[in-house]
Amino acid sequence: MKFYSSGLIVILFLLGGVIPLAAQQTPTEISGIVLESGGKQPIPFATVVLRDTQSKSPITSATTAQDGRFKLITDAPNFYLEISFLGFITQRLDNLSGTKGKIELGTVYLAEDSKVLNEVVVAGQKSTTEFKVDKRVFNVGNDLSSTGMGALELLNHVPSVNVNIEGEVSLRGSTGVQILIDGKPSILADEQSNALGTITADMIEKVEVITNPSAKYDAEGTSGILNIVLKKEEKKGMNGSISVNTGIPDNHSIGISLNRRTQKFNLFTQLGVGYRSLPRYSENSNRDLTNNTTVYSEGDAYRNETFYNIILGADYHINELNVLTLSGNFAYEVEDQPSETYFDYLDASNTITSQWQREENTEATNPKWQYELQYKKDFEDHKDHQLLFSALGRFFGKDQSSDFINTTTLGSVQYSDQLTRTKFQQADYTFKLDYVDPITEQFTLETGAQLVINDVGNDYEVQDLVGSEFVTNPNLTNNFEYDQKVLAVYVTSAYEFDKLGVKLGLRLENTQLNTLLTNTNERNNQEYTNLFPSAHASYKFSENFSLQAGYSRRIYRPRLWDLNPFFNIRDNFNIRTGNPNLLPQFTDSYEVTNIFIMGKLALNTGIYHRYTTDVKELVVAFENNVRTTMPMNIGTDRTTGIEINAEYDLASWISANADFNYNSYKRVGSLESQVFDFEGTLSTARLTTKLKLSADLEMELTGNYNSGFPTVQSELSSTTFMDFGLRKKFLDSKVVVNVGVRDVFASRIQERYTTQTAFELYSFGQRGRFITLGFSYGFGKGEAMTYSGRRRR
Template identity: 30%
Template structure:
């Protein structure tokens, strides 16, 4: 910590000396670049007070300025920049008023007297319904507004991520960004107890509680260094409109996928109460099928091979609730406290059929057995967040924010395994009866402070500190009995209790300045990590293993942007990142669901580091938005899972610090607005990876070229009926021990607005052709594997959503809480 404080003090003094004098008009005062005024009344010519009015930028839907009308219905909107924008006014029980194509050639715009109409009247041709685009481009950030995406009807948060270009969900449920599974996932800008057990917690969040997903591929020093590939921030919905408003949603699906969600908000003025609740009952079937052949001395061992076929179902009851209050006692001071609660009561099942052969083919069957698993899981997760923000002076960016969070997670699993042999084929094998228990408790604390100081007319200095503490305990036990009603005893080596403590202390400083068409951001972050692990084996070996790690690292970041014209922008950025091994990768043993395929961790893992450089070009016109990014990543200490085949027919998967890696890629995303009724979005990543490494004298180097992408079509008919269809595709890729085969999935949905646009009825079919299967091949000196796994089969969902006091506006006009503010001085 002492090194962090010295670093922060030195950098702060250096940057403050170098900063330019404040104010360009003298006296430190800055005039607004653009002012829009007017007044609003109803059809009876009565003034409407407290109407929410906003200037919204056309390019990315960010808010330039916002306020409410006074007692006479008048408003004054000062904006710090001039940009193509539209004006929007919202008021309880009135139709939103939207005016497009404001005059940007004058620094002062008077809209005059505007009239708002009651909700039961239609808008005329001059006033159009504004709906936020599906995809937005911001500085260092891609924003996907998923709140009204038909593709996400009836889904959960993990499935929402699967429908986003550049993201992929692998067969283990890990989220991959640009081909890397090491990505930092946040909820409302913060870690969450819902993710304590990995990405499975995302299955607990109904899709319609999500407002947007923010993807940051090259984060600045302000953000945690964790996550080699970048940061994914999931922002939940929260309305800001005055009065009482909300929505309810019912869904039914096949296979079993039923639920209810509700959002309720009340904003009487200085207070904003927000709440949401989601309930899901889900049972999703899937399947697996793979063949393993054991080899010796590069020649097929004709004595042993087997095939594994299986079906599984996962799911149960899941509840997610969120409640909070935002209080503004005075104009520039904001307090907020919120809580999130998650409950999970799952019952999972597995049925696996093993067929053993005495040759490397399917001719001579020597044994066949059926292994069944019945697992129950109960989990309780909850977070409490409190924050304070103070604005100083007249500049919105002169702020101090302080935040604290406490979270608690408890997860209990119990499984019963039965493996019965077919005695008509062989009587040489004994049946297996096993039970396992796994209990995990985790507590997290977070404290953070951030200060932003405007420097000059177009710059700012940011500095802050953060501390996170995690305390975790995991207990695992597998017991076995010769008979189903016999006495069960622990299997040697499979009983342990693992304690894990992790503390991360960080400080950062960065400056952002704009000079004409150029904008630059330079920052430095220091992080000190302290890890303590304790493994206590309570089986017959009765040994104790401890490890302690402590390391301090610096993480610089820099970006340079240039606005070539109103339509063309470029940016060059750099950041250094790291990947800490998760505690699950440090666990000596983790999974026993499949008796022939073990998964365990490695307590000797070290962090992996990444240096990432990215060049981005953005073209933005009225009907077309194109983003192209070229990136290069150099990675050291890459963590890779490898398969080891034993002579007993058991395959073990362990993570190791395998290699160095060079990654090159080109990512693109284009929005084509052919008309107000027809939108096409295409996104994808071409990548090349060169990995160099070895393990136990085995060369595991691999080179691969691949592509991942998504195409989505959106069609609106008669202003009420919406049709959407999307296709995901991932090409084959090489890895150190084999290759992953191609993956594709097709989805389509339709929705219609009813009850004067206060309600929506929607139907969505996911994986229409039932092709969403992961397939892979593995080849080592002792093992050949061909495998297939499917998390869930084709499914269909129908939903009904009713909105009250939202003026038929299907997008949420208020800024969702938890969104991650980026450096927006240069609109990119």
């Protein structure tokens, strides 16, 4: 109750400060929309200044919105308007007149200033967050510590998002996140393929954080959606950039981005190649409280990867209203995963009676490709009236083999050597049709349909050394087949008034899931049809304060790796396996947020609540000092939290960005005879400080804090870590050199304690410090990491 009261006080305080402003009446309102004279595209963030006719001093000012619109209010009698944006010729509008206290300028066109574009190509650019009715958009700048980052590491810098050292993504502290690439499912976003690592930070334009998606989006992802939008330059002529990165541990990559635009065609490509080493140190302790024996292990594991990535695409503008796009992506990884783990066996007197070493040599190749055909039709009656069809196919394969060699160094216990073989293939197809019709200026109707087909096979074999020969172990060997089809239709309606916006939606999804263990003929067939409503509303009290509310119902379907009952046996005393009978979990999500801008301060505060059923939890079973972890559906979860995002420019040379999230949750559930009821809290905080040391030298520090929190059986410890970045520009900013240090103090660790009646478990994991050096160069009208203007799509 105290928490709700505090949140209410915050909202009432903000409302009290801004409602009087909203109530003020002024005699003249000036509005319009700013477009490019060439491409007729909106120009967001253009500066609109109202000046006194005699003194030419500014009276009031504003910046254009994402769609190029602006509005000014003044009681001055004599004035003129000035509209400017870097790279365009400034427009001055005199002798303005209107009726009934309103001056409607209509469309104002700005022409490109070729002289400015040629002379000023690069400038400082930092990541910024903008807020829309149903999402937040993290525009990726060139943050100094992001040098050489992969997409997963970049996500860890996005407000509300956290990525642990295992690569698991959470949103507002909860997993079950749907990751999209350019608004669509992608093999690059597959959680087990590590393909996100083939996308580097300088290939990403923005990340959309959608905590309450509308019915237009897949209902998949109980915590929400992260949409990674890749760069696709469309400036006329030949444009491009090249980046080179190196680092310790090994983290070397080269990236090239090219774009060629003519009147009819836009050709684009991105290429990347690199090698990286991802070391991880781990400790595990399995203690049997019945006989007081313990198995302790520690060791180092590496994931060494050589990767290649190429994106090719072409837009063909058939005419002004029809565009055809064909694009493809191919990625290929060669993996080498060596590891060494040392084991101690301690008896009841805590004396080491056995010691042995388990050495792993794993090799794998991972081909991935994706192709898409997209057709977009615009209609003449309205710029937002359009039809969009897309057909997408993607494939991911893994051919992996592993050798496990056990060497006893103390005692008489002998463990046999083992071999494993994995043949994995996944093919996905997505067909989507979307139609948007702005029926009136205030009312927009949107509808569409989607079919997603997932076809997966995982052939896994384990062989034990018996005598001098390797013999297949039937208890650990099987071929798992997974087939899922999801058919969806949706409709949304949006109402846009002067200050009020409302968006309602309904989505219907039918899911058919079939799994088969071929060796045992064990089948699991599920079919279910669900409705997923959504509702969003926003109210603009003034230019500086807006309030938003949202609701959506979501689903998190079990992934292949949650269902497949066989898993890697790198450490055969700590095994994770899947559960073929796992059910989907459903979430009802509610939130209220406000956006408050006061001078140099931009503040976003949100209160949210989630109710989830059939929650998926990792449950540990223990026998003979072996822990086996399996996902299970256990009860319900109620989570209530508050989130605060703030940006503030303290001075021209220093700025700060802060992100804070706190929630409390209550779990109710049981499994067989064991009750799993518990409560807990979770908080995360991030503070980024940027300092401009000189005209061409900048520094950045990012501090992160993740609190400890309880799970269904365990307790996770808190962690605090820092990232550092430094940037230097050369040759009139044509060349940019970055230095980044991630986890400066090597303090980003993960500890888990599990205490049960019959056993105690402890786990520790650490990645360590990463140092990177990056170089970039832009040519044509391209960019060297920092482009002064916006990207026009």
